[in-house]
Amino acid sequence: MIEILLVDDESYVTESLAQTIPWRELQVEQVYQADSAAKALGLLEEQSVDIVVTDIRMPVTDGLRLIEEIAKRWPHIRCILLTGHSDFEYAKRAIQLQAFDYILKPVNDEEFIASLSNAIESLKDEWSETEKYHQLLHNRKADFTVLRSSLMHDLLLGRKLLNKTITEKMEQYEIRLKVDEPAVMILVQMGNHFRAMDHNSAALMEYAVGNIAEEVFGGEFDVWHGKAPHDCLAIIAQMKEAYHQSIRMRKDYEAARRALLEQHAHVLQKHVSNYLKGGISLAITGWFAFPEELPGAYRAGLGAMLLQSDDERSIAFLEDRASAPGSGEAHIKSLECLYKPPTLIHLLESKQWEAARAKIGDVFAQLEQARASREHLYELFLSVTNAFMYMAHKQGHFIAEIDQAGMDFLLDRSIVHSIDKLRTWSLGMLEKLEKELSANDKFTKSYIVKQVQEIVSSELGQDVSVKTIADRVYLHPVYLSKIYKAETGESLGDYIIRMRMERAHYLLKSTNKKIYEITLELGYQNPQYFSKMFKKFYGMTPNEFRD
Structure with missing residues (x-):
């Protein structure tokens, strides 16, 4: 709710405004009055005033000095000046001081209400933008946790990215x-x-x-x-x-x-x-x-x-x-086959399942010819699990979803007790991975569409656009638009508008919310633009529809 301060050394002016203006209809909760700039400043220090309406000509401190002081100490307050026909030079100075508006005396109620309504709408727009900004900051911080984690997983598991790309991502995520x-x-x-x-x-x-x-x-x-x-x-x-x-x-x-x-x-x-x-x-x-x-x-x-x-x-x-003793180069050379291109990660990424099986077989054959130590088995296990985890992570899976036994090697180390046991486990995991991800290929696009629709339905009142959704699902906006259109026959932009209009239809029909409230709830900032979109979609304005 809005709080207003009326300032004029002629108290009958403020009394008249206080009594005749329909404040409640304007959503004004409290109206304060002061007959001098000094009293006005005292009230401003004690109360949460949003709009000040002040006369220009007052003794000691005039209205211009008052709004200049307000601009310094309370820049969020909207100031409206009351001025006579002979005070045009004052009005020009008021504009320079960024007064919101000025009204000629004697005050016309309709003109006053119109000016006040504009000031109130301006405040609400500012509050909405501030709230939106803080919400974006909150979402940004929440998203950073996910994005940082995803980047760390990719790098730890051996995904090759250009240094320029890594630098850009770390700057974006404040790393x-x-x-x-x-x-x-x-x-x-x-x-x-x-x-x-x-x-x-x-x-x-x-x-x-x-x-x-x-x-x-x-x-x-x-x-x-x-x-x-x-x-x-x-x-x-x-x-x-x-x-x-x-x-x-x-x-x-x-x-x-x-x-x-x-x-x-x-x-x-x-x-x-x-x-x-x-x-x-x-x-x-x-x-x-x-x-x-x-x-x-x-x-x-x-x-x-x-x-x-x-x-x-x-x-x-x-x-x-x-x-x-016994560590170092000899340990690395014994697993040279594992690190020789193409790497296991590359083979899995390109779905070369038979080549991946052959590579794993070659590594174990090399281990059997050498005297495999416990460290050899650990390194092989970790390299293979890294590749499996990276591939599953890239496809949006947890590895435990593919292997129900999981891979908690820090708690269960039995897998690395022998070459045979580790080979059996590695080839078995590869088979499960192939089966899961091959079957998943045909569901990938429909899964993306499902993700998009969930985002739109849950966040209509926020900054929902093709670009913001594309960022959330880690796809380029153009590519996402093509997938969505191909899968649904409707463009993503049209789908977002349709969901907003259907929500507006429901709110207009089923609630007593005002048009500007519905506008904000749907993520629009301008009621006129919302009305234009609604009329384009339903053939009538929101007011006509409600009537």
Whole structure:
């Protein structure tokens, strides 16, 4: 509701307006009166006034100075000036001060009501835009969580994107990491206290751990955290330029860098224990080139987690493991076939199922000829699951939907007990993946149409357009429009209009809502434009239809 302040040193003017104008019909809840600029400013400091109507000629402080002060202190207030015929120069000055309108005295009620109605509509438009802006900010932040998670999954699982594309996405999602700069990754395994929680509570705890990590590491590092595909939390960190410059010339640079990571890792565990009442174990990778070497660092970190003890507060540095006897190059070369192009991910993406089967068979044949260690089996398992998860993720599936047993290797490690068991599992998973995704091809377009229709029906009052919907379903607007038209015979733009008009038809027929209320509810900002669209669709204006 609107609150108005009337200001005139001749009190009979404000009294007359207060008594004769149909304020309630204009949705004005409160009318205040003042006979001087000083009293008006005092009222404005105490009350939530939306519109000020003031005379220009007043003693001590005139109306122009009053609205100038209002513009400085309360820029949201609309100001209307009352002026005589001889005060035209004042009126010009009022326009310069961005007064909303001016009315000649003696005041004509109809003219006054028209001016006031315009001011009220202007306020409502502003409030609507502000509310819309805040809603967009809220949606943007909510969408960022999903978009950041999707990007992290793609990169961890080995999807190849141009560095320019990655940079653009990180800028859009407000991720502060830099392409082609060294990074380190910390994988967090949640302890038994968290695993006993239901899915939503566990997800909330993971998010809390990520936020704590940002606070702990944030002084010296830029941090990006998110849920990793293999049931753990991934924290990717890059040293901030200022801190890096302060230590890079030190002789003990690498030792200082490690000591800082270790110190922060212990603080992270301590804070999680104190605030969330649970334990976490950490695996910290070596430094790698981001994002090129991220998938390899992720696989190495997962391998370290597999080899960790059951101590919920352990911290494992991969550089210690890499320097141990029997690790390193020999380990990588034994799986050379796995990483030789075309990669397993590429074969799955292009639906070359037989070639993918042959590649997996070649890798196992190579392992049988060599003396396969437990680390070999872990790395093979992680590489294959990465490829499977990436493919399922790309098609909008969780891997557990395809393999009911799931792939929680951090809890069930029996799959990697032998070459035969791992081969059987890998080929079986590939067969399930092929069956699911091949069958899914024919449903993909209808699924997209279903998604679009759900978005439109649930968000008619928001900024629903072909572009915003295309962004939500990760398709180009032109391609989405073609799919929708081909599947339904109706253009997506026409469908959005039809849904809005059908909703308007219902609201006009079944409710007492005013036209401007329905206009806003349907996401239109201009009642005249809404009326034009309604008439084009139904052959009559909303008022004619309601009558």
